[in-house]
Amino acid sequence: MITFDGVTKRYADGTVAVDNLSLEAASGTITVFVGPSGCGKTTSLRMINRMIDATQGRILLDGQDVKQIEPSTLRRGIGYVIQQAGLFPHRRIVDNIATVPYLLGWDRKKARARAMELLERVGLDAKLARRYPFQLSGGQQQRVGVARALAADPPVLLMDEPFSAVDPIVRMSLQEELLRLQSELHKTIVFVTHDIDEAVKLGDTVAVFRVGGHLAQFSDPATLLSEPADDFVREFLGRDRGIRRLSFIPAAGVELSPPPPELVLEDGKPVGWKSDDGLQPYGSFNPGTDSLRAALDASLLSANGIAVAVDGDGKVLGVLAREALDGAISGGPGAARG
C-alpha cells in the first residue's frame, strides 16, 4: 500500500505543484492519477520513488516513510515506465530489459534468460531481442519499457503517461495487455494519464486532480461516473458519462423473455428477425460476460430494438425487451445485479 499523508510539493520558484494530498493506493491494484496538464500528477508520482522529495507530509510504502529508505534501495522495489519508453538506444532489446538485473549483479546468462521470459510475457516475439530500439515500432518499444520495469519483479510499478505517444489502436491493445498482465501479476500500480477514458478503463481507483495540485475526487470508476463530486469533475468526465457508466454494470440478472417466433434461429443460433422485407439485423450480447452497455448496444443494433441474449457458444438464451432494458438501466424493475 502506498499512502500519501498530507503531502505538499512547493518548487523553489514558489509553485505549489501538489497541495496537501492524502490518499491510499491499495496493494495489488491500479490507482490512476488523472487531470489536466500541470495539475501535479507527475510530481505526485515521482515523490513515491523520491525522484522528487515532498516539501511537507509523508509518503508511506507499506507503512514505511520513503524518506527513511535509501533512494537506490527504494527504486529497486519500484519499476518505472515513462512515455516513449526511454530505452537506451545503443543497447539491444534483451540488454535494455535486463538493465536492472545487471545493476543488481545478476550473472549475464540469468539476466538475459529473465529478459527473454519477459519479452514473451509482454507479447513480443523472441526474435526482437537482438534488435535495437530504433528497429521497433512505438508500440513495441512501449512493451519493452514495461518488460524492463518488470525485470527485477518489483512489487510496485509507476507508469507516467506510458501509452500517450502511440496511435489509438495500439494504445488500446497496450491497455488490454496491461490489464491482462495485472490479472496475473497483481502489482501495486500507480498510473498517470490526462485521458479520462484510459483512467476509467484501467483504474481500480481513480484520483482526479485539478490545477493547483488539489485532489478533486478519489473513487472507483463507476462511482466517479455516476456521482462526480463537483462541476469540475463532471466537466472533466465529458458528455457521455451516462452511457460509459453502463460499462461497469454487469448484464447478469437482466430479465430475459423467451425468444419470440419472429427470431429466426439456425442450430439454436440467431440469424435475424423475420419481416415482410426479408431478414432484418439483430444485435446480441452475452449476459454472462457483458455489461449493460453491450446490452444497450445490442438493442440499438436490432431492427426492432429487442436485444438478443446468447451464451458463450452464440446460442440464444432469450431476448431483452426494451422495457426490461430501461428498467435495468434505471435500476428499477428487472434491474441487473451489479
Ligand SMILES: Nc1ncnc2c1ncn2[C@@H]1O[C@H](COP(=O)(O)OP(=O)(O)OP(=O)(O)O)[C@@H](O)[C@H]1O
Ligand atoms: N522543477 C520545477 N520547478 C518549478 N515548477 C515546476 C517544476 N516541475 C513542475 N513544475 C510545475 O508544477 C506544476 C505541476 O507539474 P506536473 O508536471 O506535476 O504536472 P502534470 O499534471 O504531470 O502535467 P502534465 O500532464 O502536463 O505532464 C506545474 O505548474 C509545473 O509547471
